[in-house]
Amino acid sequence: xxMVKNMVYAGVGLATMTTEKVKETIDELVExxxxxxxxxxxxxDDFFSSTEKRREEFETKFKSVSDKxxxxxxxxxxxxxxxxxxxxxxxxxxxxxxxxxxxKKATTTARATTKTTRTKTTTK
Numbered sequence: 001x002x003m004v005k006n007m008v009y010a011g012v013g014l015a016t017m018t019t020e021k022v023k024e025t026i027d028e029l030v031e032x033x034x035x036x037x038x039x040x041x042x043x044x045d046d047f048f049s050s051t052e053k054r055r056e057e058f059e060t061k062f063k064s065v066s067d068k069x070x071x072x073x074x075x076x077x078x079x080x081x082x083x084x085x086x087x088x089x090x091x092x093x094x095x096x097x098x099x100x101x102x103x104k105k106a107t108t109t110a111r112a113t114t115k116t117t118r119t120k121t122t123t124k
């Protein structure tokens with residue numbers, strides 16, 4: 001999963017560099033008088049809107065794929081793992097409470113039996 005994140009970051013870096021390069025190229029064309037300032041702004045605006053639309057599409061697809069991967073490999077889904085561990089802890093706490101109650105009950109019964117036995121032996 002880390003490798004996928006690194007690839008995405010590399011893609012974002014590349015897109016940023018491309019955007020900067022396009023802007024520089026358009027600015028140079030405007031300075032040289034090959035295109036008007038208005039045309040340059042329109043080209044840059046069109047490029048940014050197109051890039052933004054593609055970015056949103058990519059993010060949607062990436063999220064969909066990462067969700068599918070997380071479903072296939074439960075260990076990647078930390079929330080499910082945490083919930084499973086919390087459920088297990090709760091179950092173990094209940095078992096421990098029952099064991100303590102049974103141990104207390106057994107100790108109380110053993111003491112009562114010992115007292116009864118001593119009383120009978122002493123009175124004879």
